Amino acid sequence: MKNKLKQIIYDMRTQPVIAWVTVIGTALSIFLIMTVVMMQQVNVMSFAPESHRDRMLYGMFFNREMIEGENSSSASLSYDMAKRLYAELKGVEKTAYQTLGIEKVDAKGTTGEKFTVDTRQTDDNFWEVYDHKLLEGRYYTADEMMSERKVCVVSESTARRLFGGESAVGQYFELDHKDYEVVGVVANSSIFASMAYAQVFVPLDTDASWGEGGFGPFMASLLVEKGVDFEDVRNQVKARYAEVDAEIKPEGFRTVYHGAPFDQEIIASGHRGSNTTPDTSSDRYMRYAIYAILLIVPAINLSSMLHSRLRRRVSEIGVRRAFGCTKMRIVADIIAENLIVTIIGGIIGFVLGIIFAQCYDGLYTDPTGTAARPALSILLNWTILGIAFGTCFFLNIISAAVPAWQASRLNPVEAINAK
Amino acid sequence: MSLIELSGIDKVYRTKEIETTALENVNLTVDKGEFVSIMGPSGCGKSTLLNIIGLLDKPTAGTVRLLDTDCSTLGDNAMSHFRNANLGFVFQSFHLIPSLDVASNVELPLAYRSGMSASERHRRVDEVLARLGISHRKKHLPTQLSGGQCQRVAIARAIVGRPSIVLADEPTGNLDSKMGAEVMDLLHSLNTDDGITIVMVTHNEAQAMQTDRIVRFFDGRVIS
Ligand SMILES: Nc1ncnc2c1ncn2[C@@H]1O[C@H](COP(=O)(O)OP(=O)(O)O)[C@@H](O)[C@H]1O
Ligand SMILES: [Mg+2]
Numbered sequence: 001m002k003n004k005l006k007q008i009i010y011d012m013r014t015q016p017v018i019a020w021v022t023v024i025g026t027a028l029s030i031f032l033i034m035t036v037v038m039m040q041q042v043n044v045m046s047f048a049p050e051s052h053r054d055r056m057l058y059g060m061f062f063n064r065e066m067i068e069g070e071n072s073s074s075a076s077l078s079y080d081m082a083k084r085l086y087a088e089l090k091g092v093e094k095t096a097y098q099t100l101g102i103e104k105v106d107a108k109g110t111t112g113e114k115f116t117v118d119t120r121q122t123d124d125n126f127w128e129v130y131d132h133k134l135l136e137g138r139y140y141t142a143d144e145m146m147s148e149r150k151v152c153v154v155s156e157s158t159a160r161r162l163f164g165g166e167s168a169v170g171q172y173f174e175l176d177h178k179d180y181e182v183v184g185v186v187a188n189s190s191i192f193a194s195m196a197y198a199q200v201f202v203p204l205d206t207d208a209s210w211g212e213g214g215f216g217p218f219m220a221s222l223l224v225e226k227g228v229d230f231e232d233v234r235n236q237v238k239a240r241y242a243e244v245d246a247e248i249k250p251e252g253f254r255t256v257y258h259g260a261p262f263d264q265e266i267i268a269s270g271h272r273g274s275n276t277t278p279d280t281s282s283d284r285y286m287r288y289a290i291y292a293i294l295l296i297v298p299a300i301n302l303s304s305m306l307h308s309r310l311r312r313r314v315s316e317i318g319v320r321r322a323f324g325c326t327k328m329r330i331v332a333d334i335i336a337e338n339l340i341v342t343i344i345g346g347i348i349g350f351v352l353g354i355i356f357a358q359c360y361d362g363l364y365t366d367p368t369g370t371a372a373r374p375a376l377s378i379l380l381n382w383t384i385l386g387i388a389f390g391t392c393f394f395l396n397i398i399s400a401a402v403p404a405w406q407a408s409r410l411n412p413v414e415a416i417n418a419k
Numbered sequence: 420m421s422l423i424e425l426s427g428i429d430k431v432y433r434t435k436e437i438e439t440t441a442l443e444n445v446n447l448t449v450d451k452g453e454f455v456s457i458m459g460p461s462g463c464g465k466s467t468l469l470n471i472i473g474l475l476d477k478p479t480a481g482t483v484r485l486l487d488t489d490c491s492t493l494g495d496n497a498m499s500h501f502r503n504a505n506l507g508f509v510f511q512s513f514h515l516i517p518s519l520d521v522a523s524n525v526e527l528p529l530a531y532r533s534g535m536s537a538s539e540r541h542r543r544v545d546e547v548l549a550r551l552g553i554s555h556r557k558k559h560l561p562t563q564l565s566g567g568q569c570q571r572v573a574i575a576r577a578i579v580g581r582p583s584i585v586l587a588d589e590p591t592g593n594l595d596s597k598m599g600a601e602v603m604d605l606l607h608s609l610n611t612d613d614g615i616t617i618v619m620v621t622h623n624e625a626q627a628m629q630t631d632r633i634v635r636f637f638d639g640r641v642i643s
Binding site (some may be wrong): 001006010011014302315316318319320321322323324325326327328329356411412416 | 529
């Protein structure tokens, strides 16, 4: 290991151009790959408050159309329809109801400043399905929701903006010209937690609905039990659609089932139109193809770079063979040595990717299409570090394998005497 | 007991246009503890012979027996291990690894030996460096050494693994006569004190005269 480092440093000194091109080339390709991966990952991997994205299903839309005629409607759900389709499904640990989107509402607190806050209506289960961090006070209850109490939970930074430095719990403020009591304060959440994010949370208004068809502003968030197949849940939901279908048939309507409820991958893919069936597999292949191109193109370059680095060391390889180094060991040593260079480049590229993400709005968008900068705490996690390291490793293997194999097959006598 | 037994060795180099016969029906036996010189004009196949003894090259015909092992049948890995355990090489132009310091260069054969601890490797390296009087150069790179010192390091590398046989191809060819004499003294001491069997190619008649036996080559054949 120590000798490998010495060798690399020597290499970089004697062949600085090739060495730096290698490191910078690696850094840039890791930067590129990491940026693409992180853009994808912020929308699929779990982070608080969406700590169980791998177990989440979202019932977001309902569709119906006239049996004869052109008329069809699709939208989010009324509270009743949401419960009808998603309450008490087998294999689901907990179901929360909440508004599908964020509503921007005027707020004014004791500081007197008037500003716009992102609000979301939720039921009490929302606090169990999602993993918000309660800093002060408590969450609102089912009773408070049913009795339409004007209580709310606010985010830390909103609390500060409303009340200055004072403790927020028990205080009142004006939200959309009505007085609300703060019962709890939670840690700020990222806008990339597009299902759980808000600045002010209020108990949901169970009567809010849009017309007769079961439409409204709501959706269901389902926390599925560990090990349960999403398809089992979908099949139950499909059966519920059939029940509704039978009921609306006399009125001349039928339901249209589009594969609800959606999982996180569908949400992340952006395919979540209210009236289309998502196709994530073509999306996934597209993504893999992009990763492959992002890996293979630099790998070809790095490979020829390594090839010329090794050309200077042919004699050395011959001498090593003479003193008992096996072919496999030659391959392994070259790959190991190259991995160190790749990792140096990878670290630079990774840091660049993080800095870039912190500096540019609009590079990253959440599934709802909102551009923002993902917090450092989201990007710096084991999944992404693992992917970065894995990418380095993979890039190293595909770029070093051929030159290393060629080097190991040199005839020792010819290699020793090579210039 | 004979350590090296070559019988009926032919070596033919085939390129697109020409066939060069480098060795023709060479039979040679070297006993344990012998110091043998190989002499002959340039291009007569001396290096080719040494490479075949060193298992770095394969003969076109004939068998190579080293330490009572038929090496013609060994696979590539087995040959590598055999070289590592039993053979040491000294080259005319030293062939030290330029990026490694003296200690690491000398340590090289031990790095390919399984089951030897780092401390044991370092102890052996220190021992050999002290013996060859180059301990003070331990941390130097090869470019910081004189030719004579380089060859000492190369000899240290050749013997650190305690091989039975050392093969030296014109070890003094790149050295002035004083340094050449020092290197010869060293090889003699390895031969007499350590009992290492040495096969050396040389152009220097006086050096050859000091060895146990001279094998003369001409056009790929042993003539005496
Ligand atoms: N790799 C090779 N390809 C073709 N011919 C070679 C090769 N190596 C050596 N020869 C030829 O074999 C003969 C013997 O070479 P060599 O053993 O190096 O001679 P010496 O060491 O006695 O000077 C020479 O004619 C040389 O040109
Ligand atoms: Mg020669």
